[in-house]
Structure formats: C-alpha cells, structure tokens
Amino acid sequence: MQVKTDFNEKQIQILLIAEKLFAENGFEGTSIRTIAKEADINIAMVSYYFGSKEKLLEALIVYRTSDLKIQMENLSVENLDPIEKIDKLIELYINRIRCNKGIYRILHFEFSSEEMEEKMKILNDVRDRNLKSIETIIHEGQAKGIFRKDVNIPLISPTIMGTFFHFSMNKAYFKKLLKLDTDEAFENYIQTTFKTHIQQTIKALLIYES
Template identity: 90%
Template sequence: MKTDFNEKQIQILLIAETLFAENGFEGTSIRTIAKEAEINVAMVSYYFGSKEKLLEALIVYRTSDLKIQIENLSVEDLDPIEKIDKLIELYVNRIRCNKGIYRILHFEFATEEKEDKLKVLNEVRDRNLKSLETIIREGQQKGIFRKDVIIPLIPPTIMGTFFHFSMNKAYFKKLLALETDEDFENYIQTKFKTHIQQTIKALLIYES
C-alpha cells in the first residue's frame, strides 16, 4: 500500500480517524466521513475504495514514520538497554500523540473475525516485533537480557498499561494529584514513561 498521501487524502484520513474514535468503526459511514470532509461520497471511494481500505490507509499513514524510527534505532550504536529505553519512549510518545487510531485498533479490532480483515495491521505488528526482537536478541547474545523472555508479550504490556492509565484518566488524576489535563499529559511523558521503562527492563535483565 502507498505511504504518500496528498493533502485532500490526509484531510479525509484525519476526519475518519476522529469519527472512528468517537462513534466506532461500524458506527461511522462513508457518507458521514464525506459530509464532514465536505466532499461527495464518490471522492472517498475514488481515493480509498472502501471503509476498510480507508482504515488500512489510516494505519499506514500513522505508522510509516514509526517504522523508520524503530528500524534506525535497532542499528544505532547504543547498548541494548539504551535501545530499549528509547524504543519505549517512541512507543509511549506515539500512542500519546495518536490516541485516536490506537484506541480504534485496541478496542474495535480485538476479535479474530475483525482482525483477519486488517492484514495491514498484522503486517505493522510483525514488522515492529521483528525490530524489537533484533534489540532483545542482541542483549541476550551479550548476556545482558534473560533467555526466557516472551518477546511477543512486551508490546501488549506497554500498550495495555498505557490504555488502562489513559482510559481511567479521572481516577488517576485524583489519585496522583494531577490538577489539569496538561499535568496528566506531562506525567505520561515523564514518570509514566519511566515506570514503563523500569517495568520492561525488570522483565529483561537478570536479577542481581
């Protein structure tokens, strides 16, 4: 699938992302997307073909630059622990800045029936997992990381923790004495990110 989109296509993708996140994928029609984008339905079909293909394009649009960042990180001249820290920072920042698409994928496509329709989603997951495996295998070869780590469980550990925290925003704002939404977002970028880094490294590194 193409990774470069023109200005009108990006406008449609962003509107679709907002509507999917607010109303659900099934609850959003191509007609509604076209109305919000102030174009006719035929134009959406011309650009994307179907609602499913539009969602696939949205996934590609939101993840293509992350692919490059993760692949570059895996070959950087850093030790494996530093790479893991930077990888988690990439994940947390990406989810935080793109909550809409990740919420759609996390909650709307959790069934086997729906997931099978989104081949591109599994391609993204497999690609990112391969880069993660490269980093962890390097750490294992150097005797830094444990050999019994279940690598495929690391991404859902990161994302599951993020979504639990994010979806219970009011509770955690009160619990952590975070007065504003800005305080909450700053907390994610600092202490929450550090907590995830510590958690993943605790899974990876041999106990001293």
C-alpha cells in the same frame, strides 16, 4: 494489491476526519456518508480515493505508522547498548501513542473480533514489523549476556500498550489519585513518571536479577 503509502492534501484531510470519527463512534458506527459529509466532499470522492471503508482504515494505519517503521528500524541499529535501546524504544512507543491517541484507540478497541483481524491484514503486518525490531534489540542483549534467555518477547509490546491504555482510559481516576489538577499535568506525568515506570518494568522483565 499493495497499500498506497503517499497521500495528497485532500486524502490526508479525509484520513484525519475518518480517524476522528472512528475514534469517537467506532469503525462500525461510522459510515462513508458521515465521513464525506464531515469532509465536505461527495461520497464518490471518498470511494475514488480509497475504494471502501476497510481500505480507508488500511490507509489510515499506513499513514500513522509509516514513520514509526523507520524510527524502529533506525533504533535497532543505533550505536547504543541494548538497555539504552530499550529505554528509547519505550519512549518512542509512549510518545507515539500519546500523540496519536485516535488511531491507537481504534486499533486497541476495534480489532477484538477474528473477522475484523482477517480483513485488516495490514495491521498484522505493522505488528510483525514492530515485533521484529523489538526482537533484534532483545536478541542483541541476550547475545551480550545482558538480557535473560527466557524473555517472552511477543508480550513486551502488549505490556507497554496495555498499561498505557489502562492509565489513559481511567484518566479521571488517576488525575484524582495522583493529585494532577490539569490535563497538562496528566500529560506531563505520562512523559516523566509514567514513562520511567514502564522502562523500569520492562527492564525488570529483561535483565538478570542481581
């Protein structure tokens, strides 16, 4: 059965509440009953809209990633050189994760088991789609002699996301280390210095040594 991609106002309300609860309590630690109570609706309504907790999570993944799909596909065909595309790709990734920390925290920490991965085929569909967009950009750079031929493309995305999550999950430590006094200063650091660091790191993996 194809996953629904358009949602009404009440469905979006349920998705946002589920996202918050999944991020705070974990997928297994959140019940449909809790979601329904928080959304101030009866359990039957959640089941009517989504069927099950797994299907609700699938819908949440679709809701949070559908516009990213369009942005990634548009970027891969933009009239930019491959290095500029990589810079924009990383900016897109970091902005998406930063602005949607709830769903990315769920995806990063809830899918370590093979059983859960098997249930959430939609997640691998999203990953495959994103990988295809990255491959398009890197293959273009390789064809033009800009990028190395031996790039391990499947590791590009986890390199970006893994670095981001390590930095973000150790926020208190890095705020103190980098003398960032406020949450606003921390977020600004991510959008500037941190983003530039990731761009430099990925380009160092891609570009021939001079």
